[in-house]
Amino acid sequence: MSEDARTQQAGPAAGGTADTDLIYFSSASGYTDRFMQKLGLPAARIPLRTQQETLQALRPFVLVLPTYGGESGRNSIPPQVIKFLNREENRRLLRGVIGAGNTNFGTTYCLAAEKIAAKCQVPLLYRFELMGTSEDVDRVKQGLELFWKRQLHTRP
Ligand SMILES: Cc1cc2nc3c(=O)[nH]c(=O)nc-3n(C[C@H](O)[C@H](O)[C@H](O)COP(=O)(O)O)c2cc1C
Numbered sequence: 001m002s003e004d005a006r007t008q009q010a011g012p013a014a015g016g017t018a019d020t021d022l023i024y025f026s027s028a029s030g031y032t033d034r035f036m037q038k039l040g041l042p043a044a045r046i047p048l049r050t051q052q053e054t055l056q057a058l059r060p061f062v063l064v065l066p067t068y069g070g071e072s073g074r075n076s077i078p079p080q081v082i083k084f085l086n087r088e089e090n091r092r093l094l095r096g097v098i099g100a101g102n103t104n105f106g107t108t109y110c111l112a113a114e115k116i117a118a119k120c121q122v123p124l125l126y127r128f129e130l131m132g133t134s135e136d137v138d139r140v141k142q143g144l145e146l147f148w149k150r151q152l153h154t155r156p
Contacts, residue, residue: 015055018044021148023057024064025081032066032100034131039140046084054084057093060151062125062144066100067112077112085116094120095151098140099127 022043026032036043043064046055069076085091097120099113110127117124126143128136 015047015053017058018055018061019058020044021059021061022064022144023055023061023084025066025078025084027066027068027078031130032064035100035128035137036064038132038134038137041141041144046080048080050079050083054080054087055090056087057090060093060095062096062098062147063094063113063116064098064100065112065116067105067108067110069105069108069111071105071108073108073111076108077115081112081116085120091120094122096123096125096147098125100130100132101127102129 020042022036022041023046024032024036024043025046026036028048033045044055047053065078065081067076068078097113097117099110101110103109113124113127125147126140128140
């Protein structure tokens with residue numbers, strides 16, 4: 001399968017719908033996107049520009065996102081992700097969060113993912129740096145498989 005088929009890239013004009021259990025944001029530097037390409041699972045990307053229409057999730061999903069706060073820790077969640085989570089239906093379908101970041105930022109490492117997990121009361125499943133290592137890719141793949149299996153068993 002080609003990379004294009006595996007990853008539904010949100011087009012420049014509109015967000016549209018996301019019928020995938022992985023939704024991610026990656027800025028122009030594209031590190032998180034590179035991680036997602038290595039993961040090779042179907043995933044939808046939140047539009048790059050805040051002015052663009054955001055995505056509408058169609059089923060339960062895990063959100064993957066980088067932190068952009070810097071050392072102050074303020075405004076660490078990218079505005080594109082805030083816009084996406086401002087849709088009540090998207091928050092309702094959120095099941096877990098995976099954070100991307102850089103340990104050089106110390107205490108704010110992956111803070112955006114931590115904040116979203118706390119606010120939406122879902123687990124922070126994993127954290128990785130930049131585009132992740134092959135070990136990160138394997139652990140996330142295995143972890144997600146287990147996570148979705150458990151979700152099926154615990155669904156009311
Ligand atoms: C201005 C700026 C601020 C950042 N602040 C943080 C931070 O507070 N915590 C963190 O873990 N990473 C921080 N990072 C690192 C990014 O989260 C990291 O490079 C990530 O892989 C970027 O993903 P992307 O290229 O997909 O957008 C920051 C990066 C930049 C450029």
